[in-house]
Amino acid sequence: MDGCGVKRCKVCRRPFEPRLPLQAVCGIDCAKSLAVSVRGKAEKQATIKQRRADRERKERLKTxxxxxxxxxxxxxxxxxxxxxxxxxxxxxxxxxxxxxxxxxxxxxxxxxxxxxxxxxxxxxxxxxxxxxxxxxxxxxxxxxxxxxxxxxxxxxxxxxxxxxxxxxxxxxxxxxxxxxxxxxxxxxxxxxxx
Structure with missing residues (x-):
């Protein structure tokens, strides 16, 4: 290990010693949880953006x-x-x-x-x-x-x-x-x- 030090896992909040400089989670299970969470947030943002676009389109189409x-x-x-x-x-x-x-x-x-x-x-x-x-x-x-x-x-x-x-x-x-x-x-x- 070349000086990365101890980090706290973004999912389970336990301290761990990273093997890679940008490693944010302690293991595979936490990595899967983080990926699901990130994907869920992205989908939620996309849904919000789509609803906003639909609302604006409906406003433009009103008689x-x-x-x-x-x-x-x-x-x-x-x-x-x-x-x-x-x-x-x-x-x-x-x-x-x-x-x-x-x-x-x-x-x-x-x-x-x-x-x-x-x-x-x-x-x-x-x-x-x-x-x-x-x-x-x-x-x-x-x-x-x-x-x-x-x-x-x-x-x-x-x-x-x-x-x-x-x-x-x-x-x-x-x-x-x-x-x-x-x-x-x-x-x-x-x-x-x-």
């Missing part, structure tokens, strides 16, 4: 309608979280968050069908009890009254007058989704810190 759906979902979640401590915009009753399936929606003053250009406008969307949003189509007057109380008559009238068409690109929809996911995180973090 505009898929981006729109994701952006709308993120926007609605933010509005529900933002208004969780406020009463229903229509009837003024408290929002019951603990109910199974949730008891309130993100309701739009000007519906997404009639005014798609306002679907991501925060002035146009507020937390609304499901009874008022889904089965109370005649609640538009009550919604308007609640909206005037919250944002003021001038802003309500500007919302009603907004007829400018907007067609969002996939990149804009991705940015909207990311923006409202971040805003949701901030609202939730603000609630847990308070």
């Amino acid at each position: 505009r309608s898929q981006w729109e759906k994701e952006a709308q979902t993120a926007f609605n979640a933010f509005i529900r979280a933002r208004d969780a401590d406020k009463p229903c915009i229509c009837c003024g009753l408290p929002l019951a968050a603990g109910d199974v399936g949730g008891a309130y929606d993100c309701g739009h003053y000007r519906s997404v069908g009639s005014a798609p250009h306002l679907r991501y406008d925060e002035r146009n969307a507020h937390a609304q009890r499901k009874q008022c949003n889904r089965w109370g189509a005649g609640r538009a007057v009550d919604y308007r009254l609640g909206l005037i109380q919250r944002i003021g008559l001038e802003r309500v009238e500007s919302l009603e007058a907004d007829q400018e068409p907007r067609k969002y690109t996939a990149d804009e929809l991705r940015a909207i989704r990311d923006l409202y996911r971040e805003k949701l995180r901030e609202v939730v973090k603000g609630c847990t810190n308070a």
Whole structure:
């Protein structure tokens, strides 16, 4: 032995006297274990890399309608979280968050069908009890009254007058989704810190 000294085995951690300068394990059994471990780590890294590539490929292949759906979902979640401590915009009753399936929606003053250009406008969307949003189509007057109380008559009238068409690109929809996911995180973090 020419001065290699005593080393500690990378597998079993016992001291051994190496026969080769770069020897890392004490014997054949530990060498096999080390090889299996190294191969397992390499396979795990390859799997992670492949999943990342697949995820990026799926993102690139999404259609505009898929981006729109994701952006709308993120926007609605933010509005529900933002208004969780406020009463229903229509009837003024408290929002019951603990109910199974949730008891309130993100309701739009000007519906997404009639005014798609306002679907991501925060002035146009507020937390609304499901009874008022889904089965109370005649609640538009009550919604308007609640909206005037919250944002003021001038802003309500500007919302009603907004007829400018907007067609969002996939990149804009991705940015909207990311923006409202971040805003949701901030609202939730603000609630847990308070």
